[in-house]
Amino acid sequence: MTKTRRRGAELEAAIYQATRDILKSDGLSQLTFSTVADVAGTSKPVLYRRWDSPFSLALAAIQDQIKRENHGRLDEVVLTGTSLREDLFQTLQRFIISMDTFGQTFVSTWLGDLDTNKSNQIQDMITDAKKIDIHAIDRILQRATDRGEIKTPEMSADMKLMPFDWLRYQMFMNEPINNEKLTMLVDDFLMPAYLRHQTL
Amino acid sequence: MTKTRRRGAELEAAIYQATRDILKSDGLSQLTFSTVADVAGTSKPVLYRRWDSPFSLALAAIQDQIKRENHGRLDEVVLTGTSLREDLFQTLQRFIISMDTFGQTFVSTWLGDLDTNKSNQIQDMITDAKKIDIHAIDRILQRATDRGEIKTPEMSADMKLMPFDWLRYQMFMNEPINNEKLTMLVDDFLMPAYLRHQTL
DNA sequence: TCAATAAGAAACTAAAAGTATCTTAAAATC
């Protein structure tokens, strides 16, 4: 170890990066304070002083990356489509890009201990993500309403969330999402469902 | 420990049950040979002799339960519907029941280390499950074709798999699947998509 | 410059994972 010590934000960034590297290469089950300390070039007590478990550290590292690389919120994208279909395409393509940023590792970290419901923090993260997703679709539906494509933007949350749920599942399972697949999602499922919903 | 020793299948069943109990109550991260041995009333060397890791044991215990409680394969259910819609309902309701059998714990075990792709066994399990799902929809589509509801049972695998993907995602996220939700899936997404596909 | 803070090293403890040895119950064979 060099005589130069890092402190504060610089140290924290190195720790978070080391954490994410280990998550990506070895998975959550191999994430220990010992390995993080080695990779980050710090010492175990430093980690124990700041986080109460490797899992807490993993979540914090993920949230750090969300903040850093989020390309802005999904529901704040400037929509440029001239139709419901185009808006859907734009938004979902953007969603796919933001998912790629994190990769599958982080989501399995996310789900890793969801079964035991021991983490309110995870629940909060999921709830927040759903709100953003719903809001992104709300904007699209409002534009489609304004254009006269549909009668009203009113729709159940489940219907709004379906594309994101399905796309996240593809990512969980390491299923590549190409343009053909996205086209199927939009043209075969979303457009008929969203347009049909308005005729009832 | 009593003087009576279990051997073979009886011992294995006790070990698998102990494993599943621990997975359910404590999650995969707390599954150790030590705790399994305690709960199953056996000794650690017995476990080390048969499985090379707690993870391998977890998978085997899950597969054991699949065999025991599968209520038969999804694609072998006797379909009694008189329409595409009814067949879809019957099959998906049955799918939901079979998912309930395992609960969310087992799925997070399933996904736990998927990111590292270190387990061909998991990949095989997923591939098998997809084949069964596709075949279940194939039967439904064939019946609908025979009834004249649609022109042909030809359809992409992604379209056939969509309901199962979405339902599995709901389960991953501990989202309850009530009848209203299933109705939305069938009536708003599946029926329009499957029927529309035939008009092209 | 001095004081406060926290990073880092290293030793230590506790717990858990894994291994080795031996006994003996249960099953198979003669």
Place this chain on the structure above:
DNA sequence: GATTTTAAGATACTTTTAGTTTCTTATTGA
């Protein structure tokens, strides 16, 4: 039934890992 084989189980032991403590000292702020 007696004997042999197999594998379950007990127990001790070794290794590894997780977590804690103590101390030094680099860095920052006053």
